[in-house]
Amino acid sequence: WDQLRGKIMKLKQTSSSRKRRFLKAFSLIEATVGMGVMGTIIMALFSGFTTGFFTMQLARENLRATQILLEKMETIRLYSWDQVNTPGFIPATFTAPYDPNAPQGEQGVLYRGTMMITNAPIGTSYASKMRTVYVTVTWKTGNLTRTRNFTSYIARNGLQSYIY
Numbered sequence: 001w002d003q004l005r006g007k008i009m010k011l012k013q014t015s016s017s018r019k020r021r022f023l024k025a026f027s028l029i030e031a032t033v034g035m036g037v038m039g040t041i042i043m044a045l046f047s048g049f050t051t052g053f054f055t056m057q058l059a060r061e062n063l064r065a066t067q068i069l070l071e072k073m074e075t076i077r078l079y080s081w082d083q084v085n086t087p088g089f090i091p092a093t094f095t096a097p098y099d100p101n102a103p104q105g106e107q108g109v110l111y112r113g114t115m116m117i118t119n120a121p122i123g124t125s126y127a128s129k130m131r132t133v134y135v136t137v138t139w140k141t142g143n144l145t146r147t148r149n150f151t152s153y154i155a156r157n158g159l160q161s162y163i164y
Contacts (some may be wrong), residue, residue: 004136022119061098061109065137068111069150072135081156084131090115097155120153129156
């Protein structure tokens, strides 16, 4: 009877240790699902980083385009009325790099612009003493062509008469 009891105890111990080992380990399905969840999380994280960096690049390029537009308009403000009306004095096209202080070849995106000065489309007695200035800047971000425009009026007796 003691031998039988000893064998039963051994079987119970073996059976319970197998159960414990089975409960401690992960099944192949659980491991696969876990890896799939982690892969999805990592892909979402990298996608978020990529989108964030691309959005920042677009914002920086857009800001630089605005700076170029304003630079061109401020230059016009400093010209005299005769200079503004002299054909060819103000170039119709221009280029500007993203980073003008960087070494040649490392300046980044190249902005191409046009500037057009026409008679002001207004029907008043002083219309002949006003002009409309159109400035357009175009550049490429990857395969995406982007454009910014700025339109303003200048007058014969406007800001340029106040140069000291």
